[in-house]
Amino acid sequence: METIEDYGVSMTTATDGPLPVTTEFLRQHFRPRPRTGEVALITGGTQGIGKEVARALVRAGVTTVIAARGAETGGAAATELSAQAAPGARAVFHPVDLADAGSIAGLAEFVTGEFGRLDILVNDAARAFPPQSAFTVTADQMRAVFEVNVFAVVTLTNALMPLLEAAEAGRIVNVSTERGSLGVGETPVADDMRRRAGNTAPAGTMAHRIAFVTPPNMTYGSSKAALNAVTQHFAHQLEQTGSRVRINAAAPGHCATPFNNFRGWRTAGEGARIITALALCGDDAPQGGFFNDQGPTVL
Numbered sequence: 001m002e003t004i005e006d007y008g009v010s011m012t013t014a015t016d017g018p019l020p021v022t023t024e025f026l027r028q029h030f031r032p033r034p035r036t037g038e039v040a041l042i043t044g045g046t047q048g049i050g051k052e053v054a055r056a057l058v059r060a061g062v063t064t065v066i067a068a069r070g071a072e073t074g075g076a077a078a079t080e081l082s083a084q085a086a087p088g089a090r091a092v093f094h095p096v097d098l099a100d101a102g103s104i105a106g107l108a109e110f111v112t113g114e115f116g117r118l119d120i121l122v123n124d125a126a127r128a129f130p131p132q133s134a135f136t137v138t139a140d141q142m143r144a145v146f147e148v149n150v151f152a153v154v155t156l157t158n159a160l161m162p163l164l165e166a167a168e169a170g171r172i173v174n175v176s177t178e179r180g181s182l183g184v185g186e187t188p189v190a191d192d193m194r195r196r197a198g199n200t201a202p203a204g205t206m207a208h209r210i211a212f213v214t215p216p217n218m219t220y221g222s223s224k225a226a227l228n229a230v231t232q233h234f235a236h237q238l239e240q241t242g243s244r245v246r247i248n249a250a251a252p253g254h255c256a257t258p259f260n261n262f263r264g265w266r267t268a269g270e271g272a273r274i275i276t277a278l279a280l281c282g283d284d285a286p287q288g289g290f291f292n293d294q295g296p297t298v299l
Helices: 024-029 048-059 071-083 101-115 139-166 188-197 218-240 268-280
Strands: 039-043 063-068 091-095 120-123 171-175 246-250 290-292
Touching: 024 268, 039 048, 039 101, 039 139, 048 063, 048 071, 048 120, 048 268, 063 071, 063 101, 071 091, 091 101, 101 139, 120 139, 120 268, 139 171, 139 218, 171 218, 171 268, 218 246, 246 268, 268 290
Parallel strands: 039 063, 039 120, 063 091, 120 171, 171 246, 246 290
Antiparallel strands: none
């Protein structure tokens, strides 16, 4: 089992096997601060990447609320993660339907009433329809995806901002994707994505851009582009008010998880690395950035 002292946790899991849980970029730029006794909330934290982030946080001593729709899956995940938690930390499941504003309010009220604090918010839950032609995507599909991937993030973040503002070092991580990038993406990471996807489209074409490395998905990709913009606007406002809260977007990469029927060339644990680093980082934390575990990603 490999443990990286940078984060005081190991992200080795029964499903993923031993993983290198840090990269040279993370070691140089995201130094963690002690988080023992703090409280985190992760939407979509009962499976996939979100669950691996929750695993890392409870091992770092952070009591973590994992919120999702499935009560049976959520209860089992909370039991599993609590058994691996550092002394004094635990995982707690709370149900939420992110397409329902009342359910989001209930989640915020639970965190406030149960803990009276929140130090880390990870907006990981997402919705998507299978890839299809842009000409067949409907406005109703767009609304359904944006409801969870964008509007719920705004609603939940605003509801919990008073608790995050009261924290010594509040952190918000919005889980995004390179497919939400509108840039050309001429980076080593983008080149590796093209290689793995077998994308040989000529440079300068739309098919060459990051968003189209894997099959185009207008509902999902555009929602994540909007999420990146939302992240920057929150960051600007926090900066203007002199807040200690830091908000950033994270791109975990194309991971094999239940969300995509286990298609992808990265594990959930590998995808969790950048999210965990942004959640645990100390006073030198960035503000309003978009990162994968190799460096900044083009917005």
